[in-house]
Amino acid sequence: MPGTNLTREEARQRATLLTVDSYEIDLDLTGAQEGGTYRSVTTVRFDVAEGGGESFIDLVAPTVHEVTLNGDALDAAEVFQDSRIALPGLLPGRNILRVVADCAYTNTGEGLHRFVDPVDDQAYLYTQFEVPDARRVFASFEQPDLKATFQFTVKAPEGWTVISNSPTPEPEDNVWEFEPTPRISSYVTALIVGPYHSVHSVYEKDGQSVPLGIYCRPSLAEHLDADAIFEVTRQGFDWFQEKFDYAYPFKKYDQLFVPEFNAGAMENAGAVTIRDQYVFRSKVTDAAYEVRAATILHELAHMWFGDLVTMEWWNDLWLNESFATYAEAACQAAAPGSKWPHSWTTFANQMKTWAYRQDQLPSTHPIMADISDLDDVLVNFDGITYAKGASVLKQLVAYVGEEAFFKGVQAYFKRHAFGNTRLSDLLGALEETSGRDLKTWSKAWLETAGINVLRPEIETDADGVITSFAIRQEAPALPAGAKGEPTLRPHRIAIGAYDLDGAGKLVRGDRVELDVDGELTAVPQLVGKARPAVLLLNDDDLSYAKVRLDEQSLAVVTEHLGDFTESLPRALCWASAWDMTRDGELATRDYLALVLSGIGKESDIGVVQSLHRQVKLAIDQYAAPTAREALLTRWTEATLAHLRAAEAGSDHQLAWARAFAATARTPEQLDLLDALLDGTQTIEGLAVDTELRWAFVQRLAAVGRFGGSEIAAEYERDKTAAGERHAATARAARPTEAAKAEAWESVVESDKLPNAVQEAVIAGFVQTDQRELLAAYTERYFEALKDVWASRSHEMAQQIAVGLYPAVQVSQDTLDRTDAWLASAEPNAALRRLVSESRSGIERALRAQAADAAAE
Numbered sequence: 001m002p003g004t005n006l007t008r009e010e011a012r013q014r015a016t017l018l019t020v021d022s023y024e025i026d027l028d029l030t031g032a033q034e035g036g037t038y039r040s041v042t043t044v045r046f047d048v049a050e051g052g053g054e055s056f057i058d059l060v061a062p063t064v065h066e067v068t069l070n071g072d073a074l075d076a077a078e079v080f081q082d083s084r085i086a087l088p089g090l091l092p093g094r095n096i097l098r099v100v101a102d103c104a105y106t107n108t109g110e111g112l113h114r115f116v117d118p119v120d121d122q123a124y125l126y127t128q129f130e131v132p133d134a135r136r137v138f139a140s141f142e143q144p145d146l147k148a149t150f151q152f153t154v155k156a157p158e159g160w161t162v163i164s165n166s167p168t169p170e171p172e173d174n175v176w177e178f179e180p181t182p183r184i185s186s187y188v189t190a191l192i193v194g195p196y197h198s199v200h201s202v203y204e205k206d207g208q209s210v211p212l213g214i215y216c217r218p219s220l221a222e223h224l225d226a227d228a229i230f231e232v233t234r235q236g237f238d239w240f241q242e243k244f245d246y247a248y249p250f251k252k253y254d255q256l257f258v259p260e261f262n263a264g265a266m267e268n269a270g271a272v273t274i275r276d277q278y279v280f281r282s283k284v285t286d287a288a289y290e291v292r293a294a295t296i297l298h299e300l301a302h303m304w305f306g307d308l309v310t311m312e313w314w315n316d317l318w319l320n321e322s323f324a325t326y327a328e329a330a331c332q333a334a335a336p337g338s339k340w341p342h343s344w345t346t347f348a349n350q351m352k353t354w355a356y357r358q359d360q361l362p363s364t365h366p367i368m369a370d371i372s373d374l375d376d377v378l379v380n381f382d383g384i385t386y387a388k389g390a391s392v393l394k395q396l397v398a399y400v401g402e403e404a405f406f407k408g409v410q411a412y413f414k415r416h417a418f419g420n421t422r423l424s425d426l427l428g429a430l431e432e433t434s435g436r437d438l439k440t441w442s443k444a445w446l447e448t449a450g451i452n453v454l455r456p457e458i459e460t461d462a463d464g465v466i467t468s469f470a471i472r473q474e475a476p477a478l479p480a481g482a483k484g485e486p487t488l489r490p491h492r493i494a495i496g497a498y499d500l501d502g503a504g505k506l507v508r509g510d511r512v513e514l515d516v517d518g519e520l521t522a523v524p525q526l527v528g529k530a531r532p533a534v535l536l537l538n539d540d541d542l543s544y545a546k547v548r549l550d551e552q553s554l555a556v557v558t559e560h561l562g563d564f565t566e567s568l569p570r571a572l573c574w575a576s577a578w579d580m581t582r583d584g585e586l587a588t589r590d591y592l593a594l595v596l597s598g599i600g601k602e603s604d605i606g607v608v609q610s611l612h613r614q615v616k617l618a619i620d621q622y623a624a625p626t627a628r629e630a631l632l633t634r635w636t637e638a639t640l641a642h643l644r645a646a647e648a649g650s651d652h653q654l655a656w657a658r659a660f661a662a663t664a665r666t667p668e669q670l671d672l673l674d675a676l677l678d679g680t681q682t683i684e685g686l687a688v689d690t691e692l693r694w695a696f697v698q699r700l701a702a703v704g705r706f707g708g709s710e711i712a713a714e715y716e717r718d719k720t721a722a723g724e725r726h727a728a729t730a731r732a733a734r735p736t737e738a739a740k741a742e743a744w745e746s747v748v749e750s751d752k753l754p755n756a757v758q759e760a761v762i763a764g765f766v767q768t769d770q771r772e773l774l775a776a777y778t779e780r781y782f783e784a785l786k787d788v789w790a791s792r793s794h795e796m797a798q799q800i801a802v803g804l805y806p807a808v809q810v811s812q813d814t815l816d817r818t819d820a821w822l823a824s825a826e827p828n829a830a831l832r833r834l835v836s837e838s839r840s841g842i843e844r845a846l847r848a849q850a851a852d853a854a855a856e
Contacts, residue, residue: 051092111136124194190268267302282691287606322389358383362481400434496539562601584851622848648685732764762803
């Protein structure tokens with residue numbers, strides 16, 4: 001809508017003029033079971049720096065009934081336009097504004113989301129306000145640096161519970177009156193309302209007592225493993241409070257597993273919302289528990305970094321997210337009693353891979369992005385903001401030392417508690433504690449885009465003794481369309497020297513840590529030593545760079561990748577091989593051969609599951625089309641062989657079952673899926689439970705084995721919200737023109753689907769082995785896209801823009817059609833970015849396919 005896109009300059013001007021003291025927000029949610037709208041009454045007290053000024057407050061609402069400023073009624077129809085209420089004639093000093101409006105429940109995961117559970121037909125509500133959506137629930141100065149206290153009063157239906165940032169009070173006549181919060185930003189306020197199930201505990205240590213709560217819908221209560229969640233939470237409290245030297249800053253800590261959540265979780269102060277897929281209904285691998293724990297710790301870290309101390313403007317969003325991402329991994333790796341001390345392997349395997357991919361897109365940008373308005377930030381929750389930023393923070397810790405890093409963080413929290421900061425505030429504190437000048441480091445790492453490549457240059461004599469060792473740093477050209485120049489950076493890295501022991505295992509015998517700077521860095525520490533079997537740059541994954549192996553190391557790793565005794569060097573080598581495949585330096589068939597030779601020895605289940613996804617993507621997108629079917633056949637046969645050979649009941653067995661289900665293709669393989677579903681065949685130890693059943697059903701639907709009646713029968717077995725999503729995916733996956741038309745209409749031509757169901761339909765619609773059937777939708781996508789973007793909320797429009805882009809149509813024609821649309825449609829910057837990113841996937845796939853064909 002016009003006017004909704006707050007600019008940085010507008011926010012700066014408003015912050016110069018206003019100091020906000022408090023909000024009192026009164027909501028009547030008694031009609032939530034039926035939906036529609038609800039009454040919202042907001043009273044804001046704020047000070048104005050100079051008289052005669054004017055400003056505005058933000059509100060997205062169907063109707064505004066009253067606007068009263070300092071006791072004077074304003075004409076609501078006149079001052080409320082689009083998403084802003086004009087505030088003319090502000091007085092110097094204290095002003096009081098009262099706004100009475102009808103606000104709307106949503107089904108998009110933005111604002112106050114309303115969901116009806118098909119199990120009990122009860123409505124469940126929760127808020128999601130980041131970035132600019134508190135204004136959908138109450139009138140607010142919607143920018144992070146106008147902090148205030150927030151006091152909520154909520155009238156709810158009989159028997160419901162209301163949870164907010166402050167401790168939950170005893171209701172009177174179904175009215176819940178919360179005490180004011182500390183000074184926080186509007187985007188971390190929260191309300192969660194409904195007949196939620198809860199489990200409670202307390203974190204107690206050294207006289208500190210923090211009430212803990214875990215909430216979910218009653219239909220998920222039997223699956224809620226609250227003890228495990230509390231255990232991770234307590235470990236986080238212990239570790240963060242010690243490292244930050246600042247007590248948890250709020251009065252209680254609730255974690256609420258809510259339905260149809262767009263993100264993984266949200267760091268609302270003292271009331272964290274988490275997607276309820278983390279309440280596992282069926283058996284999952286340990287990797288899923290590790291990811292959930294990382295999410296829990298990520299949001300807990302935000303209570304300090306983000307909620308206690310908040311960025312001034314969204315260009316420092318990266319610092320909030322990068323810090324929490326770094327902190328989650330560091331805590332898992334070091335906290336006493338942690339079940340995942342190998343978390344840096346997971347970080348290298350998942351976060352770094354995400355970052356490297358994002359940093360090679362045309363939309364790559366400096367970590368400290370230039371965020372000029374809300375449209376910019378809404379598409380900036382990306383691999384640079386989270387993963388590259390966290391990788392660079394890990395590099396910064398290595399650069400200044402861990403002790404100095406955390407001492408600087410401690411000073412930062414004490415100095416800026418309940419305030420707003422810029423990056424310079426943190427760097428200044430770190431300079432004080434470390435004695436290092438970080439201005440040059442910051443400019444090279446945070447203010448430039450792109451990725452470096454590190455290559456070893458090694459010479460040996462006839463006896464295999466190293467006579468020369470240097471590291472060459474490259475700064476490849478940025479992708480076409482990206483802003484900035486290639487930059488060489490200072491890196492603090494380790495070099496690992498690995499040899500095969502008597503049991504055929506690769507064991508590290510030596511390690512050198514050094515600073516790499518400039519184009520060529522000599523490594524005299526290794527000269528004169530016997531050449532080991534493998535020399536691994538960036539061992540321990542301290543820095544952020546693409547790494548290549550020398551010819552001898554590559555030959556050994558190709559044969560023995562699975563033989564590293566430690567998981568992290570394996571993950572680094574797997575990541576390097578995957579990057580080479582994406583870059584067309586390693587043919588897809590050779591990548592498949594490498595995976596098949598080493599995956600059986602890979603103990604880290606998270607790495608195994610990543611390899612499953614990457615192999616499937618490589619074959620579908622990067623293999624020469626003439627070789628694709630043969631490679632798929634080879635891969636599918638391997639997945640079945642590993643499934644049958646895996647230890648009964650193990651995580652690996654479950655992972656291989658899912659990999660097999662994703663690609664089963666021959667009549668015999670599909671017969672097996674069918675037989676596993678109906679129980680006429682079994683595999684020892686494999687529990688074909690609810691979620692695995694749906695994986696089988698969706699594959700059988702995608703190949704035409706199952707139709708509407710079989711899908712409906714499966715939904716009758718699982719008549720839950722998750723079952724509804726799975727059924728929607730299966731229906732959209734069917735390989736018929738009618739099924740595709742129905743799915744397309746429900747997503748593109750109608751706006752009735754809730755966010756989670758729309759996402760499920762898109763997932764089913766796009767099937768890589770249905771390219772011909774989907775070809776007709778390329779043109780329809782471009783015809784509809786601009787209208788979709790203009791008429792839907794950001795989350796819903798982004799799902800469609802990214803999810804329905806014709807990514808499976810890897811051809812020059814798709815590139816040409818995309819370019820023609822970009823030239824003629826003149827999309828805004830956010831939509832242009834999303835489409836350009838998708839386009840770059842086609843471009844990369846074409847290059848990789850050409851390289852793969854040349855290797856035949």
